[in-house]
Amino acid sequence: MSKSFIEQVHYIRIPVKDVERSAHWYRDVLGLQLVNMTEELAAIKVNDGPFLLILIPTEDETFAHFTVNQEQEFSIGFTSPELVEFHQHLMDHRVKVDEIKEDHGHAFFHFYDPDGNKLQAHW
Template sequence: MSNSFIEQVHYIRIPVKNLERSAHWYRDVLGLQLVNLTEELAVIKVNEGPFLLILIPTEDVTFAHFTINQEQEFSIGFTSPELAKFHQHLLDHQVKVDDIKEDNGHAFFHFYDLDGNMLQAHW
């Protein structure tokens, strides 16, 4: 098959414990746009593109990341052209943040939302 029926990724769903608190964290700390907040979900827009994060409330112990050999691996990566400033911004807001690492000219760090979902920022 030479052409895909899929045009783009539209959204990723992220499990959270307190929907309203998490929606405001993604808006206020990450600077993303809160488009809609209901009892069932929160819709977060990532800048001007078509990509959305959908926060889904759950009482289950579950995360938007996974493990390989018992080590956490992120599922969602964000680009940030001002990586060091973003890193400091997260630290200033008491976000759990790993150190900035560099691998062959590629800089990145991992950080965690209020529910422990592991995310990555890179440039």
Template sequence: MSKSFIDQVHYIRIPVKDLEWSAQWYEDILGFQLLNITGERAVLKVNEGPFLVILIPSGDETFAHFTIDNRQEFIIGFTSPELFQFHQHLLDHQVKTDDIKEDHGHSFFHFYDPNGNKLQVHW
């Protein structure tokens, strides 16, 4: 097959423990725009693009990451042209954040939302 039938990724779903609190965190700390919230989900938009983040409440002990050899590995990777400023912004807001690392010409770091979901941002 030379071309995929799929055009783009439209949204990702992230499990959260407290929907309203988590939606507020994604809005206040990450700057996402809250489009709507119901008891079943919160839909947030990332800037002006088509990409959406949908928060889904779950009482289960589940996360939007996986493990390899008992090490947490991220699933969701964001980009930020202001990586160093964003890193400091997260630290200023007491977000669990790893150090910035360099890998083959680009920088990245991992951070955790208040539900324990491991995320990555790079540039």
């Protein structure tokens, strides 16, 4: 197929237990913009781009990440030009954070939102 009918990724849905608590965490800890919040969802804008994170409340034991060989793998990666400072900021806010690692000149770390969704920050 030579032509794609898809222009861009608009949003990713993330399961959460408490939409209000999680929306405030993404706003207050990650510094993202809370666009809209209802009982059914919260829309979080990622800076100036068109990309949204949509928080969906659920009582199910489910996550936005997946496993490979029984190991958790992230599905959402954020870029951060101030990776060390961001890592410290998350630790200061008592976020579960792994150590910064380097792989072929690429630095990254994993962290978890309040609902246990595994995320990555890299630069």
